[in-house]
Amino acid sequence: MIEVDHFIYAVDIIGTLVFAISGVLTAIDKKFDFVGAIVIGTVTAIGGGTIRDLLIGSTPVGWLQDTNYLLTVFAAVLICYFFHKPVRRWRKGMFIFDTVGIGLFTILGIQKTLAIGLAPTIAITMGIVTAVFGGILRDILTNRDPLIFRKEIYATACLAGGIIYVVSLQYISNPNLCMSLGVGAVIMIRALSVKFHWSIPYSPREWV
Amino acid sequence: MIEVDHFIYAVDIIGTLVFAISGVLTAIDKKFDFVGAIVIGTVTAIGGGTIRDLLIGSTPVGWLQDTNYLLTVFAAVLICYFFHKPVRRWRKGMFIFDTVGIGLFTILGIQKTLAIGLAPTIAITMGIVTAVFGGILRDILTNRDPLIFRKEIYATACLAGGIIYVVSLQYISNPNLCMSLGVGAVIMIRALSVKFHWSIPYSPREWV
């Protein structure tokens, strides 16, 4: 199991780095200063997990107990400073890390919530909160309508992957396989939704 | 007592539904998608109680322990989708539920805070937080100046009802009567303030 845990930790850190870079690039667009870049990067990268930890009562929240997360954000600030152009150029290529990141964040959020004995529905909700609230907080801090409320089916992919993970836990005894199924579902649904421009509009029927 | 508790729970759920509908209608105005409607509906309906629970340290926060609250929000999303026009039309009629909702939310917030041994002043503050922060969070997420800071005396009604409730607890031995007095005061003050356009402007004197 140790190697699996190491792998999960590595993906968690890479996901944090990619999320932080997305926050720092937004801060640059807004012409914020150094402090602004650090705060926005931090909030984007660890905001979702922080809100989950606060809601389920797991305090001190996760990143206070492992300084690697803050160091990762700091690395993102330096990377964006010294390699701004390549980072902008490579951003599309980061899509895969970003998607693996939200997939993993979703499943990790579900695991943590189930571990304290809350209902599966609630656990899936907390998984989605973990994956999407960093981006929502970034948009609030930079005074924009949260992107996620209009974009491709980001949260829906987390929902589907979360359901698959929770259901598979009932039937499959190997937890790593369940986790792979869940993360894989998030990645596949999101990739397909981007390729085929899927979206779930919410246009109430006017004729009722 | 059981029937009173059932009644309180029913009003709590109805209040949650009405608050959620108010959030979903705002999401529709903003042309948010399905996810946006769910998130804004949820935050509006249970944001106030969530912030209260976090501040007083009652975690996992309430709605994580009773899935009926999330189901109620989901019902609001469906209702607004399939019956959009009637809901808009009936909104004024919902005023009574909305007002009963904030009255009850105020008193429930006070009870929960007193129960963990905090001061009456603090309990009343937490009652107001329970009643008004859902709307404040809705306005932050949709990038508007919070409505409550300019509108009719919404929070002031909660303050008055809260004080009446806390004081009556000293003199009246029947807790249900105290609760009715508090909720009744909120309803009456808010109804009168809307009818007579009461407001409490805050215009500092310029001539000092």
Next chain:
Amino acid sequence: MIEVDHFIYAVDIIGTLVFAISGVLTAIDKKFDFVGAIVIGTVTAIGGGTIRDLLIGSTPVGWLQDTNYLLTVFAAVLICYFFHKPVRRWRKGMFIFDTVGIGLFTILGIQKTLAIGLAPTIAITMGIVTAVFGGILRDILTNRDPLIFRKEIYATACLAGGIIYVVSLQYISNPNLCMSLGVGAVIMIRALSVKFHWSIPYSPREWV
């Protein structure tokens, strides 16, 4: 030690008052009503400490356990109402209280975080959160880009003072001396940065 504690408490309350006044003046600029003034004043004054307490899991959060903080905010609302013009005029003069306030808030935040056994890096981060998040929340609630992300080196002064405090704890046995060094460093750096217009821009190099 008692007199030192009394002195710290007094500075804490004065800092709270000055922060609350800054929030109330913003509410006046936005033409918010009485409730708006109270909410913005409260959030500005005690928002930073509240977020710190939530993150480190110290609940009920501080101001729920000592009503003097809420009373101080209420005093700020009254002062701004009855003495609006002098307050505006004296605001520049309040700079010194404001700066002593953030210095003290930083060190108090560090102490509280170290006391629950978290790492020094994390403690310094929590010190900065204590000092700056009140202002960030004020700007979010009033729908502006947070000022701190563009202004003089406010957070950087907290960072430097925090590091000096934590390092001095290793070498100096008198905790009050360490505290004075930390607060003094915040005040000096901020005063110099305002005088000489220091700032730390974050302009990524375009030529890479």
